[in-house]
Amino acid sequence: MSKRFTLILMLVAALTLAVAPMTSAQDDVRFVSFMTTFGGSELDALMQSLNAFTEQTGIQVIVESNRQLVPILRTRIAGGSPPDVALIPQPGNVAEFARQGALVPLVNADGSPGLIDQELLDANYAPGIQSLGIVDGAVYGVLAKANSKSTIWYKPPQFEELGLEVPTTWDELMAVQQAFLDAGITPWSIGGGDAWTLTDWFENIYARVAGPEMYNQLFVTHEVSWTDPTVVEAMELLGQVLHPADEKLAGGAEGTVATDFITAANMVFRPDNPEAAMYYEGGFMGGIIANNFPELTPVEDFSAFLFPPIKEEHGAPVVGGGDLLVAFTDRPEVAELIRWMASPEGNTLWAETGAIVSPNINVSLDVYSPLGALDAEQVAGAEVFLFDGSDLMPSAVGSAMSSALQGYVADPDSLMEQLQFIEDTAATSY
Amino acid sequence: MKKNPVLGWAFALPAVILLILFLIYPTLRTIQLSFTQGIAFRPEPYVGLDNYITLFTRDPFFFNLRNFPPTGAFFTTILWLILFVPIVIGLGLMIAVMANAVRYEVAIKTIVFLPMAISFTAAGIIWRFVYSPDPNTGLLNAFLMAVIPGFQPVPWLGRVDLVNFALIAAAIWLYTGFCVVILSAALKSLPSEVMEAARVDGANSWQLFWRVTVPMLWPTIVVVSTTMIINVLKAFDLVYIMTNGGPRNASRIIGFAMYHETFQNGRPGYGSAIAVVMLILVLPFVYFNIRRFRVERQ
Numbered sequence: 001m002s003k004r005f006t007l008i009l010m011l012v013a014a015l016t017l018a019v020a021p022m023t024s025a026q027d028d029v030r031f032v033s034f035m036t037t038f039g040g041s042e043l044d045a046l047m048q049s050l051n052a053f054t055e056q057t058g059i060q061v062i063v064e065s066n067r068q069l070v071p072i073l074r075t076r077i078a079g080g081s082p083p084d085v086a087l088i089p090q091p092g093n094v095a096e097f098a099r100q101g102a103l104v105p106l107v108n109a110d111g112s113p114g115l116i117d118q119e120l121l122d123a124n125y126a127p128g129i130q131s132l133g134i135v136d137g138a139v140y141g142v143l144a145k146a147n148s149k150s151t152i153w154y155k156p157p158q159f160e161e162l163g164l165e166v167p168t169t170w171d172e173l174m175a176v177q178q179a180f181l182d183a184g185i186t187p188w189s190i191g192g193g194d195a196w197t198l199t200d201w202f203e204n205i206y207a208r209v210a211g212p213e214m215y216n217q218l219f220v221t222h223e224v225s226w227t228d229p230t231v232v233e234a235m236e237l238l239g240q241v242l243h244p245a246d247e248k249l250a251g252g253a254e255g256t257v258a259t260d261f262i263t264a265a266n267m268v269f270r271p272d273n274p275e276a277a278m279y280y281e282g283g284f285m286g287g288i289i290a291n292n293f294p295e296l297t298p299v300e301d302f303s304a305f306l307f308p309p310i311k312e313e314h315g316a317p318v319v320g321g322g323d324l325l326v327a328f329t330d331r332p333e334v335a336e337l338i339r340w341m342a343s344p345e346g347n348t349l350w351a352e353t354g355a356i357v358s359p360n361i362n363v364s365l366d367v368y369s370p371l372g373a374l375d376a377e378q379v380a381g382a383e384v385f386l387f388d389g390s391d392l393m394p395s396a397v398g399s400a401m402s403s404a405l406q407g408y409v410a411d412p413d414s415l416m417e418q419l420q421f422i423e424d425t426a427a428t429s430y
Numbered sequence: 431m432k433k434n435p436v437l438g439w440a441f442a443l444p445a446v447i448l449l450i451l452f453l454i455y456p457t458l459r460t461i462q463l464s465f466t467q468g469i470a471f472r473p474e475p476y477v478g479l480d481n482y483i484t485l486f487t488r489d490p491f492f493f494n495l496r497n498f499p500p501t502g503a504f505f506t507t508i509l510w511l512i513l514f515v516p517i518v519i520g521l522g523l524m525i526a527v528m529a530n531a532v533r534y535e536v537a538i539k540t541i542v543f544l545p546m547a548i549s550f551t552a553a554g555i556i557w558r559f560v561y562s563p564d565p566n567t568g569l570l571n572a573f574l575m576a577v578i579p580g581f582q583p584v585p586w587l588g589r590v591d592l593v594n595f596a597l598i599a600a601a602i603w604l605y606t607g608f609c610v611v612i613l614s615a616a617l618k619s620l621p622s623e624v625m626e627a628a629r630v631d632g633a634n635s636w637q638l639f640w641r642v643t644v645p646m647l648w649p650t651i652v653v654v655s656t657t658m659i660i661n662v663l664k665a666f667d668l669v670y671i672m673t674n675g676g677p678r679n680a681s682r683i684i685g686f687a688m689y690h691e692t693f694q695n696g697r698p699g700y701g702s703a704i705a706v707v708m709l710i711l712v713l714p715f716v717y718f719n720i721r722r723f724r725v726e727r728q
Contacts, residue, residue: 071693078471078698096696100470193588193676251585255563257677258588263564395695399679403491406678410590421490428488 031060032337035083036323037069041287045355052349053340059333070395077102082328085337087144089323090391091132092398097326098135104327106338109137115327115335116342124342128385129359133324141324142342145356148378149200149282149388150318151304153268153289158277170208170310174240180277181247188241188249189276191264192256192409195402197281199390200319201241202405204280206234207317208310212384215317219389222397222430226423227416235408235415237310243412250276253410262288269293269302280307282321283375287355290371298371306378318382321391322359351376393426400425457709460702468699481703491679492687492704501680503687504707506594510662510683514598514605519655521602522609523647526617527639529610539614543607550604554671557600561586561672587673590680597681601668605661609654616650617643653722656715663712684708 038046043065050061064083066072070093076082082102088094097103105114107121121130121139133141152173159166159176162183167173180187191197207215210230217223218231225231245253250267259267267275269289279285283304290298309316325341327334340346344362351358354369357376368376379385390398404418459473464481466473486493494502525542529535545553562568563585565575571583586596620643628642644651666685669675675682675690682690684704692701 068693070696071689074471074693074696074698093696102470195676251563254585254588255583256588258563258585263562267564396697399690399695403676403678406676410678 029060030058030333031062032085032331032333033062033064033083034337035064035066035069035073035086037065037067037087037089039065039067041291042355045353046350048353049341049346049350053337053346057336057340059336061337073097077328084329084331084334085325085327087323087325088141089321091141091324091387092392092394094133094141094324094326095135098138098140102328103140104330104334105138105140106133106142106327107139114139115330116339120339120342124344124347124360124362126359126361132322132387133326141326142338143322143359144325144341144347145350146320146322146359146379146385147283147357148318148320148375148382150204150307150316150320150378151281151283151285151375152307153265153279153281153285153302153304154277155269155274155301156299156303157301166305167308169308170237173308176278177241177248186248186250186276187278189251189259189264189267189279190242190249190256190409191259191261191281192406193259194261195406196388196390197261197264198405198409199398199401200282200388201280202234202238202401203319203386203389204307205237205310206231206389207319207384207386208307208314209234209237211311211314212317212386215386215389219392222426226419226426231419232415235419239408239412239415242409245409249409256409257406262292265289266292269296271295283357283378286371286374298369299374304374315383317384317386318378319386319388320379320382321388394429396429397422397426460705460709463699464702464706466699468697468702471698477699481700482707484700485703485707491682503682503684503704506681507663507665507683507711509594510598510601510665511659513595514601514662515655515658517598518602518605518609518658519651521606522613522654523644523651525606525610526614527643529614530617539607539610542610545604546607548604550667551671553600553604554668557596557603557668558587558672560600561596563588587681588677590678593673593677593681597668597672600672601665604668605658609658612654613647613650616647620646649722649726653719656719659715660712663708663715684711 034050036043036046043063047063050063053059054061069086069088070090073082073086073088073093077097077100088097094103098105106116107118108114111118118139121142125143129143129146130139132143133139154166162179164176164179165172167176177187190201203215203219206218210218210224214224214230218226218228241248242253245256249256250264251259256264261281265279265281265285265288268277268279270293286298286302286304289302290296296302306316307319325338327338342360344360347358347360347363348367350356351363351372352367354372357368357372357379359379365373365376390401393401400422404422407414407418462473463471465478466476468474490496490502492502493504494500499505525538529538532538548556559567560569561571563571563583565572565583568583570586571581575581575583584592587593624642624646625638628638633641664685665683666689669681669683669686670689673681675686685708688701688704688708690701691697691704695701
């Protein structure tokens with residue numbers, strides 16, 4: 001064998017070695033990797049709690065923040081390297097991951113402790129909140145934060161100017177809408193480019209028209225069909241807000257489906273040339289509006305009222321969103337972090353920032369800012385808390401619902417066609 | 431020199447290992463997944479041709495013949511091919527030839543090439559601003575309102591009938607520079623004798639362009655065209671950033687549909703089926719390009 005050939009073989013071997021995975025020795029540092037969609041001020045708020053955890057336990061929390069959480073989790077799970085814990089905004093995805101066997105149960109189906117025990121949950125969370133994290137009898141997630149999505153944002157000075165009062169029924173809301181139309185003011189701005197704003201609208205109306213039970217049957221189990229008369233009725237009520245779009249929506253139908261949710265809010269609350277009077281989206285909008293327009297005084301210049309009841313028997317259930325804390329690994333550090341995040345202490349530090357409302361019953365309402373209190377009052381005072389329906393559905397049905405609602409904004413006559421389309425997608429997805 | 435087969439393989443080995451690892455294995459795995467539901471990226475349970483059948487008969491966002499012209503990601507990609515490729519090549523050729531004739535050629539080419547230096551994500555965000563219906567941020571609407579009295583702002587990305595044209599225009603802006611640089615380089619390498627001979631024979635500049643320049647540039651034009659066609663077939667980023675497939679899924683293209691079904695909707699089997707369709711569409715152009723290289727080498 002020639003010398004040259006040996007040399008080449010050595011080179012090849014060296015290359016192969018270089019490609020081999022490198023291993024790092026970090027065993028002596030105790031840490032938990034944590035994935036969330038939060039960024040910016042939302043993340044700073046979460047860090048208040050996580051930093052205190054690190055101080056007390058010496059366990060480092062390595063936060064990875066990404067808006068595209070679910071796609072990334074899917075690849076990380078498939079690749080065998082999920083984060084230790086994650087905050088997932090959709091219970092539907094929590095159920096999906098749990099059934100794939102990717103999640104570690106917090107409490108086992110037989111009630112025995114998993115990472116934590118049932119007593120800790122019972123001491124801190126109402127049964128309705130706990131049930132959001134239960135999949136096939138076992139607890140896989142704790143609702144770490146909640147936000148009301150039943151808040152309609154308005155400008156109190158403008159209401160005063162026109163002699164309007166905060167509506168407490170749907171009919172009163174329609175009267176307010178008419179008053180704005182009569183005054184030559186566009187009543188609504190909707191960021192329909194982010195289609196979830198439209199699904200949120202529908203969910204609030206549906207919960208008030210058909211009640212919590214049918215709400216869950218429509219979104220969670222699909223026992224109620226999308227062509228059901230209650231769905232049609234709710235859509236027609238939504239139509240009273242949407243149509244004719246040229247008069248009622250800033251930017252008309254086309255502008256609405258091209259506008260993101262933040263721009264849509266800016267169009268209402270910017271001091272110069274506001275284009276509309278009212279904006280519906282969740283309690284989290286308060287922080288965003290205050291941030292975008294520091295010259296406005298919260299509660300005085302902009303405030304929110306509860307999405308009014310429609311049918312007396314169903315009252316005003318609070319539709320809300322939130323993030324579930326789940327675990328992908330069962331190291332003791334992970335259990336410690338989850339115990340912290342479920343404790344009143346860990347929650348209070350986070351809630352004090354005003355970024356979130358804690359569903360933990362032991363967090364005092366006094367910790368909130370005036371804006372946070374608006375939201376917290378709705379969550380805490382809710383007779384019924386319903387999770388955002390589009391987050392409970394299989395993703396494909398959520399996409400279909402988004403598309404159908406955007407279509408309905410553009411063309412009121414297409415309603416039945418749009419509903420049939422959601423139904424067709426749902427029929428193959430459950 | 432005597433041929434040594436072992437030595438040849440030893441040289442090729444690293445490349446072969448990388449190809450198998452990163453190209454051949456993933457391709458086979460994708461094909462395998464496409465015949466399953468692929469839950470959690472595991473090739474199970476087996477569903478036969480179901481994914482493909484759904485894709486072409488029951489997915490209105492992929493292949494919809496009920497509308498005219500047909501809609502869905504498949505046909506939107508074809509629209510891109512029809513509009514984007516000829517325009518980007520035509521513009522590229524025009525600018526290359528015209529810049530060749532003026533003194534400040536470098537300045538022109540630099541400006542046209544500049545977009546290539548921006549990442550697609552950043553370009554997508556820039557164009558989202560340009561197209562915004564709010565004239566305070568939307569450059570295009572602000573410009574049209576200033577020029578045309580009484581012009582109402584148009585939500586370019588919010589209208590089903592406009593969104594694809596708006597996206598294609600942004601893509602043209604991004605890729606023209608690339609075409610200009612390649613075509614311009616080819617233009618410079620053309621033998622000047624042929625041009626001179628044509629001029630001496632009395633050809634005017636129009637004839638010179640169509641009868642001499644274009645035929646001599648033809649091999650380069652073909653290569654640039656196939657590259658652009660492949661770029662369209664695999665396109666994803668602009669749509670993802672600018673519209674996320676909306677409004678009402680009207681701007682979905684094949685690459686975006688693959689991503690959305692696989693990672694957002696959690697249906698890797700279905701997404702893989704889309705990937706296989708994409709592969710089948712790309713293959714002829716790849717084959718064509720490789721064959722051209724071989725012919726040129728001989």
